[in-house]
Every structure is written in structure tokens, then in C-alpha cells.
Amino acid sequence: MIPAVRRTGLLCALTATAALLPAAPAPAAPPPPALHFGACPDSAPTPPAPDRVECGRLSVPLDRSHPDGKHLDIAVSRVRASGPASERRGVLLVNPGGPGGSGLPYAVTKRAKLPEQVRRSYDVIGFDPRGTGASAPADCGPMGGLFDSPGQDPVPAGRAAEQAYLGGLRRTADDCAQHVKDALPHLSTTETVRDMDAIREALGERRIGYLGVSYGSYLGAAYAAQFPQRVGRMVLDSVVGPGDWYDFDLLQSRALVRQRAVFFAWAARHEKRFGLGADGTAVRAAYQRVRDGLAERPVDGFGAAEFDRAVYRALGRTERWAGLADGLRTYLRDGTTGPLRPAEPFDGPASRTYEAANRTVKCADGPAPSPAQVIADIRRMRRSDPQPVLTGMEASVCAYWHHRPAHATPLGSPDAPPVLLIASEHDPVTPIEGARALQRRLPGSRLVSLHDDYSHGVFASRGNGCVDETAAAYLTDGTVPRADVHCTGPGLPTP
Numbered sequence: 001m002i003p004a005v006r007r008t009g010l011l012c013a014l015t016a017t018a019a020l021l022p023a024a025p026a027p028a029a030p031p032p033p034a035l036h037f038g039a040c041p042d043s044a045p046t047p048p049a050p051d052r053v054e055c056g057r058l059s060v061p062l063d064r065s066h067p068d069g070k071h072l073d074i075a076v077s078r079v080r081a082s083g084p085a086s087e088r089r090g091v092l093l094v095n096p097g098g099p100g101g102s103g104l105p106y107a108v109t110k111r112a113k114l115p116e117q118v119r120r121s122y123d124v125i126g127f128d129p130r131g132t133g134a135s136a137p138a139d140c141g142p143m144g145g146l147f148d149s150p151g152q153d154p155v156p157a158g159r160a161a162e163q164a165y166l167g168g169l170r171r172t173a174d175d176c177a178q179h180v181k182d183a184l185p186h187l188s189t190t191e192t193v194r195d196m197d198a199i200r201e202a203l204g205e206r207r208i209g210y211l212g213v214s215y216g217s218y219l220g221a222a223y224a225a226q227f228p229q230r231v232g233r234m235v236l237d238s239v240v241g242p243g244d245w246y247d248f249d250l251l252q253s254r255a256l257v258r259q260r261a262v263f264f265a266w267a268a269r270h271e272k273r274f275g276l277g278a279d280g281t282a283v284r285a286a287y288q289r290v291r292d293g294l295a296e297r298p299v300d301g302f303g304a305a306e307f308d309r310a311v312y313r314a315l316g317r318t319e320r321w322a323g324l325a326d327g328l329r330t331y332l333r334d335g336t337t338g339p340l341r342p343a344e345p346f347d348g349p350a351s352r353t354y355e356a357a358n359r360t361v362k363c364a365d366g367p368a369p370s371p372a373q374v375i376a377d378i379r380r381m382r383r384s385d386p387q388p389v390l391t392g393m394e395a396s397v398c399a400y401w402h403h404r405p406a407h408a409t410p411l412g413s414p415d416a417p418p419v420l421l422i423a424s425e426h427d428p429v430t431p432i433e434g435a436r437a438l439q440r441r442l443p444g445s446r447l448v449s450l451h452d453d454y455s456h457g458v459f460a461s462r463g464n465g466c467v468d469e470t471a472a473a474y475l476t477d478g479t480v481p482r483a484d485v486h487c488t489g490p491g492l493p494t495p
Contacts, residue, residue, distance in 0.1 A: 033058055035202035037078060040104075041134055044077050044126075047108045053079050055104070058202055060130075060195050062186050070182075074195050075134035076127045077107040083120030089476060090232060091205050092122035093196060095129070097214030097238075099189070100358035102133030102350070110211070113460040115472040122209055122475070129219075130195060131187035131357040138187055140356035141179045144171030147347040150303030153295060154390045157382070162375050166399075169374070172359065173400035180360055185403045187357065188364035193223045200230060207232035209475065213457055214238045214430055217421075218411065221438055224419065225410035233475050237422040237459045241434025242411040242441055245362040245395040246369045250377060251431055256389040257381075259315045259428035262454065266492050267325045273495050274325040276332075288387060290331050302337045305391075310340045312391035316429040316456040322495040359397050366408035368398035392429075412441025418480045419445040420471060422458045425489065429456040446481045453489030464489065 040055035047053055057073040081088050096106045107126030111119060128135035145152060145168060156165040177184060196219075200208045209232045212220040217236035224231050240248060264280040264287065277283040295304035314324035327339035344351065369377075374396045381388040419442045423435040432449065439445050448470055450458050458464070459471045466487035473479040 033060070033198050033202045035076060035199070037076075040077060041075070043102065043133060044104050045108050047079060047112065051079055051082060051111075053077055053108050058195075058198060060198050062183060064191070064194060072130060072136040073134075074127055074130060074199070075104050076125065076199060077104045078126075079107050079111050079124045081119070081121055081123050087120050088123075089121040090123070090207065090209055091125050091200075091203055092118070092209040092211055092475070093125045093127070093199065094210075095127075095212045095216030095219055097212075097216050098129070098132065098354070098358060099215045099218075099361035100132055100138075100354035100356070101215070102128050102354075103216075104128045104133050110460065115460065115468055117476045118472050123203075125199065125203070127195075127199060129192045129357075131183070131360060132353060136183070137353040138176075138183075138356035138360050139179050139352070140172065140176040140359065142171075143175050143352075143355060143359075144168045144173075146172060146355060147352065149301035149306070149347065150298040151305030153304040154308055154393075155304075155382070155388060156378060162378070165378075166371050166375070169371075169397045170400045172397050173363075173402060176356065176360060176397075177402035180356070184360065185364055185405070187360045188405070189219060189222050189361060189409050190226070190365075192219060192361075193226050196223055197227055197230065206230070210234045211459070211475075212236055213459075213461075215240060217430070217438075218409075220419075221411040221441070222409050224416040224442065225413045228413040228415035228417075231416045231419075233478060234416075234419045235422065235459060235471055235475065236419060236435075236438070237461075238427055238430045238456050239421055239423055239432075239435035239438055240430050241437045243434075243437070244366040244408055246367070246398065248434070249393045249395050250381075251434070252392050252429060253381060253388055253390055254384075255428040255431045256312065256315055256392070257385050259426065259454065260311070260389065262426070262492075263315060263321055263324070266321065270325075270495050273322075274329055276325060276328055286328060286332060290328050291387065293331070293335075294337070299331075299335065299337045302341060306346070307340065308389060308391045309346065310342070312389055313342070315389070316427075318454050318493050321493065325495070355394075358394050362395045363398040363401040364403065364405055366405060368401055368404065369396065371399045374399055412438060414441075414443050416442060417444070418442075420448065420474045420480075421445055422448045422467060422471065423450070424453040424455055424458050424462075425449055425451045426454040427456045427458075428454075444480070446484055448481075448485040448487060450487050450489045452491045454492065462489070 035056045035058045037054035037056040055077045059071045061067045062070045094106050103126045107124045111124040131138040156162045218240040264283040267283045268279045271278050276286045294307050314320040421435045423432040
């Protein structure tokens, strides 16, 4: 044993010696992920000169709990700010919605519509979320017959039809499990948010600006929940509320029925143009004759399911209403369906990827209904209206999904900076109550409402100066309105 005095002296000597030694080097921080830009695939359009779009791929782990395991590539696009360096505000990630939508072209297509001061201030960044476009696209195979032509009637009436409907959901879930395989739990909003942060890091930005529309608003709210300190200026347009996906689908289905009634009344006011009836009741009867006829005798593979998809798409944007009314009139006049058919076939590659990614993301994001709940809700909606629009009820398939997430996706954060929310008063695709609910999870945020408007997608979309100027000032100058903003919309169109 060393005597106490000598121990003290030795300790002092050791301390002095340690003070003279060079400090051990701190562990090196991992290098940022590599993102090199070059030529773009055909899916990214070419912007007008002198702007230029460039694309790259970012490798990210499929499962971040196993960072050395399987990786996938995220396709990223960029159009640089057109203004001088003194005006630059950073990067603006953009997402067009879904889930399942490709975002690579959006850096070009959305940027072209943005106010000039925003284009001068931001490098606009598009990306295909995992499972979409060129980012390891999801494939669910036949999806339980979803792409059959004609497809199964999406509104089951009676016990036999209900059991057939559930059978289709079960087969879809089985097909997705068989084809998506080990990626099934990881094609989620939570993982896409982490991919977004990897893009931020690869670009060398401390914070990101963000513009998300429809599902893109949900994605932005999830980013704010996970990385509130990395949020710059964030605009969430046509807001998906903070509930789970199945509840959102129910809310949307009810809103679509309300919107369809507005469409019936509008078509009746223009009876000379469309010839469908002089009041809403008469137009509805004409609509029902079309659907019943197609359900009983499809035209070249175009039946009840295909008709409901056309209605679903048209109701979300008033500029499509005249086309829908013309399609009803054409069928009643000569039995053809040309005006009702989509421009791109539903069973094409892009559509197959969208539908697979849509279900996979929704079911990875949170709670699932039971089969009994699905049928009970359909019966409830049919009691309210015997011919509901159920095309958007994608999360019903989660009743049979092979992966059950442990918790719902967190959305919003009190630690995020003020966010700008934008909503159309009568948008049936993302009803405005979702924006109001999300605002409560983002203290200090402001809601810009476009009143007397009936369409989905508002900022740099509807041509409304009040909305566009408010959002542009927020993005470029950081101007947060003192209170919620109320803008006057265009009302219903004149055909």
C-alpha cells in the first residue's frame, strides 16, 4: 500500500502529467449522406430556360434500426433559386400528396406556379417518397382484383355483397404482404420523414423550408413532430387532420356526398347546358340511372367501380364538374363512356405503384379498423345516403393487414416554429375541420381559409391573390399573420 502522503503526491504528479498529454480525439462524426446531382429521368419535365432541373439519388436504410442492413435509393430533384445569393432563403422541399404520389416532377411543375419572389428565394427540392416513383416503387401484385375491369362494386348492398367486399380487402392485404415482403413495416410516413431529414443533411442545410399539399401536409406535420428544431418555414396546404387514416377516409366520404349534392344543384342551374334536369333531385336521378346502367351492363370494362372513381376524381376540383356532367349526358344519350374515362389507364404502372404505396403507407401509419367496424360504417353511410362515394376508403384494407404498427404517427409539435396552414372552405378531399384540428397541435400557427371555394389544392393553384400573397410573404420574409386570414374565393364555376 502506498502511504497517504506519497499517494497524494503521486496523484498530483499523475494529474499534472495528464494535463500535459494531448486530449484524445473525439469520435469523428459520420459523414453526411452523399447526394450528387446530374441528369434526370423522363419523369421530371424540363423547365423553361434559363431554369434547369437536376436529379440525384440518396441511399438510406430500409430499416433505421439496422443501419448496416438493406438500403434503398431516394430519387431527388432540384431547381435552384433564380435570384442572387443575397435573396436566397435556403431549400424548399415540396410534396404533392398521396400517399403514393410521385414528387420528383413536382420541383418543376409546382415551382412554375409559385410566386416569383418564392422562386427567386428557394432551391425547390422534389423527391419520390420511399415506395413511389423511382424510389423503390411498391408492388402489391393484383391487389385482390383491384385492377380488374370491370372492378368489384365498391358499395356493397346486402350480406353476400358485404362478404365479397371483405374478401377483396383480405386478398389485397395478402397480395401486399406477399409482394412488398420485408419492406411492409418500413414504407411509412415516419420513415419518409427521416428520409427528408437525410435529404436536408445531404444538402448541408440546418433547417428546411417545406410546402406540402394534401398528404404532403400530413408528411410536414410528421416532420415537425420528429424534428421541430429543423423546421424553417412550413406551408401545409389542403390539410389532412391529425386523426388516423381510417377516420379520415370516413370524414372524406361524408364530405364527398355533400359535395355531390352541390354538384347536382349546380348542374340543374345549368340545365340548358347539360340537360340533366331542372333541379337537384332530377339530376341525382339521372346520375343514378347512369350508375345503375353501368353496374348492370358495363361498357368495355367500364362499370360501377370505374364510374365511382371518375366521380371521386371530379368532385375534388370544380373545373372538372363540366366534364362529369357531360359524361353523364353522353351515356344517357348514346350509352358511351368516353368523357368519363381517365386519361391514363387505371391498371397502368404509375397507377399500380400509387395504389400499392397508398395502402402500404396508410396501414403502416397507425391503428386499423376491424372488419366488423368497416361493414358497420358502410351500413351507416348507406342509411344516410343509399349511394355513397366510397372510392377513397383505402384504409379499410388495414383490417386485414399483416403488419400492425405499435402506435399512431405523431403529428405536430409545440416546439415547432409558426406554421402556415391553408384550406378551402368546401374542399371535400381534405375537409377544413382537419386544418383546424392540426392547428391546435401547432401553437402559433395561422390558418388561411379560402371561403366560397369548393376545390382541393389552394396555394399557387387557385390563382387567389389573398392566399398567394400571404404565403409568399411568409416564405420569403418570415411574415406570420397576426391572426388567421380569411380570403374570398371564386364560388362555383360557370360552364
